[in-house]
Amino acid sequence: MALILGIETSCDETAAAVVENGCKILSNVVASQIAMHAQYGGVFPEIASREHVLKIVPVIEDTLKEAGIKFKDLAAVAVTHGPGLAGSLLVGVNTAKAISFANDLPLLGVNHLEGHVYANWLEAANMTVVEKQFPLIALIVSGGHSEIVLMRGHNDYQMLGHTLDDAAGEAFDKVARLLGLGYPGGPAIQKAAEDGDPNAFKLPRAWLRGTYDYSFSGLKTAALHLVQSFKDKPLPVADIAASFQAAITDVLVEKTKQAAEEFGAKQILLAGGVAANKRLREQMVKRADRPVLIPPPKLCIDNGAMIASAAWWHLEKGERSGWDLDVLPSLQLAVKSQ
Ligand SMILES: Nc1ncnc2c1ncn2[C@@H]1O[C@H](COP(=O)(O)OP(=O)(O)OP(=O)(O)O)[C@@H](O)[C@H]1O
Ligand SMILES: [Mg+2]
Structure with missing residues (x-):
């Protein structure tokens, strides 16, 4: 059994979730900043990153509590490292690095768009059906x-x-x-x-x-x-x-x-x-x-569970990110072939 903590801060949602074996959601906490940005008619990057700094630790504490686990029970910590707003991504990536370092856990940087794709298999019976x-x-x-x-x-x-x-x-x-x-x-x-x-x-x-x-x-x-x-x-x-x-x-x-x-x-x-x-x-x-x-609609919008799900496959393949994991605001899923 592999429990992954997924962290997502690429835009205006501060989110963290614990997912078992890529598909079973144990907890999925999302702190949305929509109300703070509404007056500007869109996401205000500086406000977004400041809010992430304030929210990230309570959101992670809540998600672990809801899942009924401690850091030591985790198999890995996964985090969105792009694409997204640089200042927002930095908060998630640095928090994930700190958790990984302090608890000796594998660190995995995840492409946000791959997370959106893998949201489809959250709540699947198990990941082998996907094949x-x-x-x-x-x-x-x-x-x-x-x-x-x-x-x-x-x-x-x-x-x-x-x-x-x-x-x-x-x-x-x-x-x-x-x-x-x-x-x-x-x-x-x-x-x-x-x-x-x-x-x-x-x-x-x-x-x-x-x-x-x-x-x-x-x-x-x-x-x-x-x-x-x-x-x-x-x-x-x-x-x-x-x-x-x-x-x-x-x-x-x-x-x-x-x-x-x-x-x-x-x-x-x-x-x-x-x-x-x-x-x-x-x-x-x-x-x-x-x-x-x-x-389901609530998993279409940004959340940490989709990041943990996408990370599971990378963890299975033995992939790990190093301490040099950086934010990539323009990261692509694939490049269009000519
Ligand atoms: N019911 C809906 N109908 C149409 N659009 C919707 C609906 N719900 C949300 N959206 C749109 O989805 C967008 C937000 O999606 P999402 O959170 O995935 O974007 P993002 O994370 O900001 O961008 P990206 O995933 O490309 O980095 C907004 O443009 C919002 O208007
Ligand atoms: Mg998104």
Whole structure:
């Protein structure tokens, strides 16, 4: 039995979890800073890192207490070392190093995006079921990323396409701001869209045929022009939110589906904060023609359990990070082949 402490501080969540054998969550504590950043309409990096400094020790103490264990019971300590905000990542990485050094525990630096992918196998019966699910296509959609990735095995990633401009989550956040819906935009747009008609306005879909790349800047600009056209009239917030959500999910679903067909994927996997979106989840399941794995919404957003899960495979392979483990704000999961 291997218990891993997973630490996540890449953005605005201070999180730590204890996970057994990569899939069984013993505890998962997340201290969100959303309220502190809402007034700025996005994450304020300096405030984020200061908050992590204040929260990291209590969050780790809480997670160990909830799991009913002590540091000596752990097999390893894993931490997100990129991508993310440098100042925020530093807090998690240095805390993990201190715990590792003081308790003589293996240290593992984890790619945050790999964590989002592995959130799919948290709560699986055991990790051996996962072996039968490759090759698969992963759609990683979050605040900073929109990527279609081919996975032929564990920790084996081939980047098929990515966004050429905004990430999907960023587009949700920016359009929510245009509609006066506040931050974070994804959940706010989803809620407003419940009372709207997804066909009320025809917003553009950038198909970028022949590639698996995305582009959302045209959609964002179209939403801006639409909002401006209601200058002297009441803004139909629900209809615009529903039409925007329909446009963005259409492109995400169709391109992922095409990739799954081309590469003979046994299944599709959704990952990242935007994977919490109800319409995206429903449409992907409806249109995919193959099984779709999606983490429960609370595991789509940043958390420590996904980091502990991803780390388990690296620990099994005998990998270890050294004391020179550094933060890598622009770390990639895979580089796109030409
Ligand atoms: N229900 C939802 N519908 C659409 N978008 C959502 C929903 N819930 C959250 N999001 C979006 O997910 C994003 C946050 O996801 P996540 O926490 O994974 O991003 P991040 O960690 O900041 O970025 P990254 O993972 O790329 O480093 C935000 O842009 C938010 O608006
Ligand atoms: Mg994230």
